[in-house]
Amino acid sequence: MSGEPLVEIRNLNFSYDGRPVLTGINMVIPRGKVVAIMGQSGCGKTTTLRLIGGQLKPTSGHVKVAGQVVHDLDDDGLYRLRRRMGMLFQFGALFTDMSVFDNVAFQLREHTDLPEDLIRDLVMMKLHAVGLRGAHRLMPSELSGGMARRVALARAIALDPMLIMYDEPFAGLDPISLSIIGELIRTLTQALGASSVVVTHDVQESLKIVDYVYFVSAGRIVAEGTAEDIRRSDAPYVHQFVWGEADGPVPFQYPAPAYADQILPGRALHG
Amino acid sequence: MDNVITRALTNLGHRVTSRIRRLGFASRFFAMTLVYSGTALKRFNLTIREIYFTGVLSLIIILVSGLFVGMVLGLQGYDTLQRYGSSEALGILVALSLVRELGPVVAALLFASRAGSAITAEIGLMKATEQLSAMEMMAVNPIARVVAPRFWAGIISMPLLAALFSAMGIFGGYLVGVQLIGVDEGSFWSQMQASVDFREDIVNGVIKSFVFGVVVTWIAVFEGYDSEPTAEGVSGATTRTVVTSSLAILAADFVLTAFMFRGV
Numbered sequence: 251m252s253g254e255p256l257v258e259i260r261n262l263n264f265s266y267d268g269r270p271v272l273t274g275i276n277m278v279i280p281r282g283k284v285v286a287i288m289g290q291s292g293c294g295k296t297t298t299l300r301l302i303g304g305q306l307k308p309t310s311g312h313v314k315v316a317g318q319v320v321h322d323l324d325d326d327g328l329y330r331l332r333r334r335m336g337m338l339f340q341f342g343a344l345f346t347d348m349s350v351f352d353n354v355a356f357q358l359r360e361h362t363d364l365p366e367d368l369i370r371d372l373v374m375m376k377l378h379a380v381g382l383r384g385a386h387r388l389m390p391s392e393l394s395g396g397m398a399r400r401v402a403l404a405r406a407i408a409l410d411p412m413l414i415m416y417d418e419p420f421a422g423l424d425p426i427s428l429s430i431i432g433e434l435i436r437t438l439t440q441a442l443g444a445s446s447v448v449v450t451h452d453v454q455e456s457l458k459i460v461d462y463v464y465f466v467s468a469g470r471i472v473a474e475g476t477a478e479d480i481r482r483s484d485a486p487y488v489h490q491f492v493w494g495e496a497d498g499p500v501p502f503q504y505p506a507p508a509y510a511d512q513i514l515p516g517r518a519l520h521g
Numbered sequence: 522m523d524n525v526i527t528r529a530l531t532n533l534g535h536r537v538t539s540r541i542r543r544l545g546f547a548s549r550f551f552a553m554t555l556v557y558s559g560t561a562l563k564r565f566n567l568t569i570r571e572i573y574f575t576g577v578l579s580l581i582i583i584l585v586s587g588l589f590v591g592m593v594l595g596l597q598g599y600d601t602l603q604r605y606g607s608s609e610a611l612g613i614l615v616a617l618s619l620v621r622e623l624g625p626v627v628a629a630l631l632f633a634s635r636a637g638s639a640i641t642a643e644i645g646l647m648k649a650t651e652q653l654s655a656m657e658m659m660a661v662n663p664i665a666r667v668v669a670p671r672f673w674a675g676i677i678s679m680p681l682l683a684a685l686f687s688a689m690g691i692f693g694g695y696l697v698g699v700q701l702i703g704v705d706e707g708s709f710w711s712q713m714q715a716s717v718d719f720r721e722d723i724v725n726g727v728i729k730s731f732v733f734g735v736v737v738t739w740i741a742v743f744e745g746y747d748s749e750p751t752a753e754g755v756s757g758a759t760t761r762t763v764v765t766s767s768l769a770i771l772a773a774d775f776v777l778t779a780f781m782f783r784g785v
Contacts, residue, residue, distance in 0.1 A: 305654065330660070332658055335658065343655035344652075346647075346650070
């Protein structure tokens with residue numbers, strides 16, 4: 251994949267309580283591109299995002315963002331870097347005690363000394379970009395799942411970040427909201443000149459908007475390529491994932507003793 | 522047999538070390554809360570907002586409880602004192618019981634159940650719904666922005682609530698003792714004024730309620746921050762806040778009383 255890299259992950263290993271979660275990960279996210287990390291639940295996708303954001307430290311290897319090794323930064327350095335990142339959490343993670351307007355204004359108020367009328371204009375611009383200018387007075391409890399996700403997106407881009415991370419942005423959305431979010435990811439990435447990393451298991455929607463895909467299984471990258479490469483791939487895991495087959499390299503059955511041993515009369519059922 | 526003993530000892534050791542580790546984390550968390558208190562004090566409107574939620578919204582339960590505790594003290598106190606012919610001393614009994622002991626302790630127990638549990642549940646739910654993670658990713662320290670304002674709000678609210686509890690209790694004692702039973706009003710107030718010492722009684726009571734405020738709010742914010750991010754985890758943390766705070770209040774009360782009134 252061409253382009254100057256914004257995020258570089260090299261030989262990354264991450265273990266939790268001695269259990270390997272990610273093994274030998276190498277990824278590049280170029281500036282101005284939308285890159286997806288796909289894989290089944292629990293394969294280490296969100297962990298990768300948290301490592302890029304500096305919320306976790308790798309066991310070995312490194313994660314570089316804008317030329318800085320994230321886990322070598324002190325608290326101040328990390329917070330300075332995070333001001334140039336935006337993250338959309340799986341269910342929005344909106345602050346429930348604040349209105350839509352205050353949620354989007356949060357970072358502007360925390361990190362800038364802008365006057366309130368300018369903050370108001372900026373917030374309205376961000377909300378307009380996600381189509382929710384008219385909802386600025388609502389509280390998060392009054393929003394649908396799709397609207398909450400769009401407000402969270404407006405909040406994530408409040409400071410015009412260079413990198414936007416999306417954790418399962420399509421999970422639990424109706425088809426209309428799903429397509430709106432997909433479109434917003436593409437257009438906002440272009441409009442801001444940012445890079446986007448989309449962690450998802452929604453293959454069809456994400457393949458419409460991404461430039462490059464990394465497939466992760468059991469903590470390793472098992473396939474990578476453009477959307478077209480992935481659609482055409484005959485690698486068993488990718489094929490099963492893309493076409494949603496119930497059985498394959500990822501088995502339908504949870505590991506268990508032989509079927510006959512468990513159901514034949516006279517055998518212990520709980521063995 | 523040996524295996525059973527080894528396993529039991531291993532379990533015991535594991536429990537003890539995990540408790541000690543948690544206590545260490547709680548102490549570090551307390552230190553970090555103090556270090557990051559700058560935001561809470563500089564942007565005092567954040568703390569004022571929390572004083573409303575922890576202090577003002579606890580007023581009803583504190584005032585009503587104070588009134589009833591004072592009324593009971595009036596009845597019980599009169600019943601005992603009149604046996605010795607000193608029912609005029611009812612004002613002293615009610616005031617000293619409240620200012621020295623019942624005011625700070627009962628107000629703190631009520632504060633732990635009403636405000637402490639609410640603080641833990643709120644922070645725990647913020648963690649479960651990734652609001653704290655979102656804040657971190659927005660380069661805003663959740664300890665400075667969420668924990669410290671609640672911590673200082675609790676410390677400021679607690680002595681004020683204890684003072685209001687005692688004032689309402691004295692009024693309850695007056696209602697029962699003077700208005701209902703007929704103790705002489707002049708004796709009730711004058712003996713109270715003559716016998717309650719500002720430094721020995723009032724200041725010591727305020728010190729107690731301040732310490733209880735620190736203990737309850739520290740436990741509440743820590744349990745919320747350290748809770749498992751699940752419904753069960755938040756529920757368990759809220760219960761632990763009430764139980765641990767209540768025990769800590771009673772233990773701290775004994776220690777403080779032993780130091781304050783040992784010469785009396």
